[in-house]
Amino acid sequence: TVGAVAIDAQGHLAAGTSTGGMTNKRWNRVGDSPVIGAGTWADSRCAVSGTGWGEFYIRSAAAHNICARVAHRGESAAQAGGKVINEEIVALGGDGGALVMTADGGYAFPFNTPGMYRGWVSVDGTPQVAIYASETLQGDV
Amino acid sequence: VTPQLIIHGGAGVAPGDLSAEEERGARAALQEALLRGQAILKAGKSAQEAVVAAIVVLEDSPYFNAGRGAVFTHEGRNELDASLMLGNGQRAGAVAGVRRVKNPITLAQAVMEQSPHVMLTGQGAETFAKEKGLPLVEPDWFRTEKRWQQLQRRLAEEAGKQAARSDEAEYRRYVG
Numbered sequence A: 001t002v003g004a005v006a007i008d009a010q011g012h013l014a015a016g017t018s019t020g021g022m023t024n025k026r027w028n029r030v031g032d033s034p035v036i037g038a039g040t041w042a043d044s045r046c047a048v049s050g051t052g053w054g055e056f057y058i059r060s061a062a063a064h065n066i067c068a069r070v071a072h073r074g075e076s077a078a079q080a081g082g083k084v085i086n087e088e089i090v091a092l093g094g095d096g097g098a099l100v101m102t103a104d105g106g107y108a109f110p111f112n113t114p115g116m117y118r119g120w121v122s123v124d125g126t127p128q129v130a131i132y133a134s135e136t137l138q139g140d141v
Numbered sequence B: 001v002t003p004q005l006i007i008h009g010g011a012g013v014a015p016g017d018l019s020a021e022e023e024r025g026a027r028a029a030l031q032e033a034l035l036r037g038q039a040i041l042k043a044g045k046s047a048q049e050a051v052v053a054a055i056v057v058l059e060d061s062p063y064f065n066a067g068r069g070a071v072f073t074h075e076g077r078n079e080l081d082a083s084l085m086l087g088n089g090q091r092a093g094a095v096a097g098v099r100r101v102k103n104p105i106t107l108a109q110a111v112m113e114q115s116p117h118v119m120l121t122g123q124g125a126e127t128f129a130k131e132k133g134l135p136l137v138e139p140d141w142f143r144t145e146k147r148w149q150q151l152q153r154r155l156a157e158e159a160g161k162q163a164a165r166s167d168e169a170e171y172r173r174y175v176g
Helices: A054-059 A062-073 A077-092 B020-042 B047-060 B104-114 B122-131 B145-164 B170-175
Strands: A002-007 A013-019 A040-042 A046-052 A096-102 A115-122 A128-132 B004-011 B080-086 B092-098 B119-121
Touching: A002 A046, A002 A096, A002 B020, A002 B047, A013 A040, A013 A046, A013 A096, A013 B047, A013 B104, A040 A062, A040 B080, A046 A054, A046 A062, A046 A077, A046 B004, A054 A062, A054 A077, A062 A077, A062 A096, A077 A096, A096 A115, A096 B004, A115 B020, A128 B020, B004 B020, B004 B047, B020 B047, B047 B080, B047 B104, B080 B104, B092 B104, B092 B122, B104 B119, B104 B122, B119 B122
Parallel strands: B092 B119
Antiparallel strands: A002 A013, A002 B004, A013 B080, A040 A046, A046 A096, A115 A128, A115 B004, B080 B092
């Protein structure tokens, strides 16, 4: 699965996700990636793209759940993303990661696997890229 | 707020999973996706355009499970899903189970912008893509040998487990 989240000069957020699903999937199985609210969500305060065991992202409405925590509890990207990805989904038996960005420019890369391909760049910055959990990228949760 | 872009190419990768060439290729593709999105943001364009541009780079790279490089279904096909959502107005588009659309994220964008619907699936989604003039490719475009071998290993494992535990529910075997 791949995904991207951005905020533009107008302060508008967008999120997108694309995937091939799971190896050996059957019966036209569909995971969370195309399910709005599970694998992808964006509103005026927060945007999320997920990557992980899709059934658990659907059952926890992961992407919307993260943004609801930002909107209604005032949590940061790291707090909300960490709570849903690294606590709620893990408690259900799932795993994976996500991108979270908030309208104030905060962002986070919560994940609970040995690694997640990830990267960040600002409009005038130098791109930062990481793969494994042992590499530290600002925003890692 | 400073315009910015964050991307992922999937979770679950562990040290030792990748060859040196694969790791270099994946890092280069991530970097290219960031630069492509950055150029769009620098031009004052929208977050939507930056997101789609970055994802197209990752879909076209063989190192990630999306577009070219996607994993195989049990039947040996590539079935692709994608979605896009905008915070401004909460518009959304999504597609599932497409097999010939070169960049599924652009089809999700077309569903959002050019239809009254949010999600299209399968053959209908491909017909919509054709009507809208989106690039279609032969299914072989998505195939990589690494993903094909991953499927063969899974099928072999599954055959072994079925022989040993033929009374186990199919769903349990599927989710492991």
